[in-house]
Amino acid sequence: MAQLSGPEIKNSLRKLDYPLCAKEAIIKIGQLICNRVPSLKHMDLALDLMAELIFCEIDRRGNKRQTSLTSLDELQLLEILYDYLNSTHNETSRNAVFLSLFSGTTAMMRSNILSKLISVAIGIPAPCVLFSASVWMQQLGNTSLNSKQLAKSLINDYFILSPNSVPKLSLLPHIAPQFTANFLTAISNLYFNDVNKPSVTFPPINLLEAITLWVKDNSGLCIAAQQTQASLPPGAIAMEATTPIAGLLNWTIVAPLHNQHSELYGKLHLGLLNSILEIQPITPPRAISTAHLLQPFGKIVRYFIQYQKKYVDGEYIDKEKRLAENVDLQLSLDRYAQAIQVALSINCVYGNMEDFFYQLSQLPQNRLLHIVMRTHKLNK
Template identity: 55%
Template sequence: MSTEVNLKQGLRKLEYPICAKEALYKIYDLICSRITSIKNMDLALDLMAEFVFYEVDRRGHKRAQSLSPLQELQLVKILYEYFDTLTSESGRNTVFLSLFSGTTINSRLGVLTKFISMGIGIPSTKILSSASAWMQQLGNTSPNSCKFAEGLIQDYFHFYVSSTEKITALPEISLEFTANFLTAIAENYYNTSNKKTTTLPPSKFIFPPQKLLETVTLWISQNTSLCIAAQQKQAVLPPGAIAMEATTPIAGLLKWCILAPIYRQDSKEYTDLHLALLNSIMEIPKSTPPKAVCAQHLTSSINPILTFVNDLKNKQEKKFSEIINEDALQLSLDRFAQAIQVIASVNAMYGHTDDLYHQIKILPFNKLMNIIQNNYKNKVVVL
């Protein structure tokens, strides 16, 4: 107890941000030593809240005023220098996951986004590797990961558009981080149930900025293994931690390409991205069981297509025969069918595949989709 008191009293004598820098070294000793305890972890969490993020005072009460913009920038710089010099990947990830845990991330997301934005800009492979492990452990499609990804998009595709060459080179810095980042990005667009980000309005499709679309297309076109990279290399985690399986961005990005025609998003990048995704899927190594594309994720394109058909029928009073021959609808269905066909051909689909094939029956007629349905029906009969 006296050691804990002495430690805190010593740090309180230091001005911010020096106390934050010193606290990080103490935190590492507490949670990364060979012998750890609940007491050490609790003390480390106290140090984070009081001396690193300046969230509570010496009595543990929430501060009326958090970090000033200047203090936040000072902290981001300290975090960058600290993590970029840590040689132990296990220790680095242990501290990172503790600083930005699922229970504290809401109040620390702004610092995290600026910190990783700096890790992209300078850049730092070590920091992005830890950020990748963090996204994977919290879930790369989770609300926190999606908010984090949106923050980086704001930085590099809205605020600092002249610095896009930095993020264009992202796969060269960290392939695994880019893959997890892509999965979160895919969730943020062409998604009506936008509870995942606070910056995007609900019940409305949001389309990716053109420069982001171009960058994503370039990434995947240049590296067919990018989409599954996060599944190929396991992060080094703290002892006893259970590694979470990464969700690939394939289904989410395919949804962009499938729905783009019916929402009059006619950028040629959607065609290029669709082709790049199909090429990537063809290169997926066989795994048992399959883990690259979830069948349930693919079904998320069905309702928007049906809504499009109903809108044409009700608002424009078109006959169903006219609607079926709509070029935009048929292109959308062609892309959907091509995706299912290629994914099935390399046995990369997992989950409720029967449900997917059952649901696509309610879609308007499309020649290729009809062939896929018949092939699946025959396969099931043979089995």
């Protein structure tokens, strides 16, 4: 078949019924994509085979199919994809095929198959498949819409529909640390992120428990995705992973402002501080961005403005005393100050530091935050 032309390859595979045609097509796709220097012609052929013979999105004329895969077809396809990826031991080849199957332009359309595939890989588990999924999240952006959609589906599978399976996930950071780290980054952007939303969404308690356990017991987990260089196909540019540290700190910092007083937030906060302390200083730093570390800023300011309108404006009272008596606000600011101080102490923050501290100066009065800012000013 290697000597056949593109149309001949397609016609040969079309003679097979589904799912056999998909099983043979994925093998051919691997051969086309994993050549030392795959040509554009080979890449185009591989993409056509995916769309027509694997995912059945188009017919032989290239027209969109009106009917989608049946439940049985999906199940058979999942088995084919899993077996192929799990048996492909060459990391570069496996990643190349995975990235092509769920490229940026097709990932959302194929998200249902992708999420089920990764859910199966977590349940079995299959570390190599999860590692390719981690590379996919990183290349598309682990805070991207695609990554967040995958995270939502996995949360639904393991924390909402099957809460009894949560204890089984305790080993996930050991089995697939890079995937878990990128998964955490995606998750962190799903909750306490009320931008352009009418209300704030809180993480399910069993999800919060699992994440707290993961972070507390694995101090290096949050930077795991930055510790390993993925093997990518020729010409691909490796994308930097965004750590989940700032996103999860946002949870612990703003939780008191939303009357979320579970002790798990305090434990998660402590686990994150310990994780930061374990980061090895490098030049230039790349663990935490100032832009990401400013996530709680707007939420705290909005809370403060509403608090002023409710309790301070229109009457003559000791405003500083009133602020000091707001336990939730002060706890939020204390946690923020702690995180900033610990991160600065090991030089793992990057970005515009002057703008960062200017923004912090606009926050309500807090003794610990004042000390942190004064120390930074003296050390400049």
